[in-house]
Amino acid sequence: MQYTSRRLRSQEKKLNKKLVKTVVLIIVGIIAAFQIGLPLLAKIVVGLSFLRKDRGITEKSADSLLFPPSLNSLPEATNSAMIIVSGITDKNSSVVMAVNGKEEKSESDNKGQFEFRGVRLQEGENTIEAYLEKEGKRSSPAGLNIIYKKEPPEITVNEPENGRKFFGEDKTVIIRGETENNARLSVNDRFIIVEPDGDFEYSVSLNEGENNFIFKATDIAGNSHEVEFKLEYSP
Structure with a gap:
């Protein structure tokens, strides 16, 4: 009985020591967690806060960017004083258009489409710029150039003389003249080449009797001009 009692007391002491060690380890672990974990947690929270703030700044910056409108293409030139x-641009937004510096304003619809009617051009080259406008700020401009030309191209036949008569072997004749350098030129509905300086020539074999020619020049704006020309031939 005495031996058993001693044995029980010894086991109890060992259990108490283990319990004390366990409690100490738990306390040390809690202290370490607070000393290391809390600063780390604080850093994570601060980092997330900065990320959220940076994201907000980025989104705000993206929202503040104004992209220029996209203009539908125009012809290089026109013979109409009004176009x-x-x-297309952001939907339901203000669009400012400047023609040779003179501004007017319109609104885009719920699809972003906009239109300026009755835009008046000055003779010669015209510069058109369009801006998106929001909260007093403007985008960079979208620009186009268009030429307004109302006068038709001139045609001059330099040689031979209009109405001249040819005889015998002089059946093949070269007609030379000049027109605008960027005009399209035809004679009796057949196109002929216009040189960069506006000169042209047309070789033709004359028929017996009267030979009639109609020269027609059309410029880049669509203006056209016709000249009638006549030569005669006798074998």
């Missing part, structure tokens, strides 16, 4: 300028 329509249209395009």
Whole structure:
């Protein structure tokens, strides 16, 4: 009985020591967690806060960017003093258009489409710029150039003389003249080449009797001009 009692007391002491060690380890672990974990947690929270702030700044910056409108294409030149300028931009937004520096304003619809009707051009080259406008700020411009030309191209036949008569072996004749350098030229509905300086020539074999020619020049704006020319031939 005495031996058993001693044995029980010894086991109890060992258990108490283990319990004390366990409690100490738990306390040390809790202290370490607070000393290491809390600063780390604080850093994580601060980092997330900065990320959220940076994201907000980025989104705000993206929202503040204004992209220029996209203008529908126009011809290089026109013979009309008034045209329509249209395009697409942000929906339900203000669009400012400047023609040779003179501004007017319109609104895009719920699809972002806009249109300026009755845009008046000055003779010669015209510069058109369009801006998106929001909260007093403007985008960079979208630009186009268009030429307004109302006068038709001139045609001059330099040689031979209009109405001249040819005889015998002089059946093949070269007609030479000049017109605008960028005009399209035809004679009796057959196109002929116009040189960069506006000169042209046309070789033709004359028929017996009267030979009639109609020269027609059309410029880049669509203006056209016709000249009638006549030569005679006798074998």
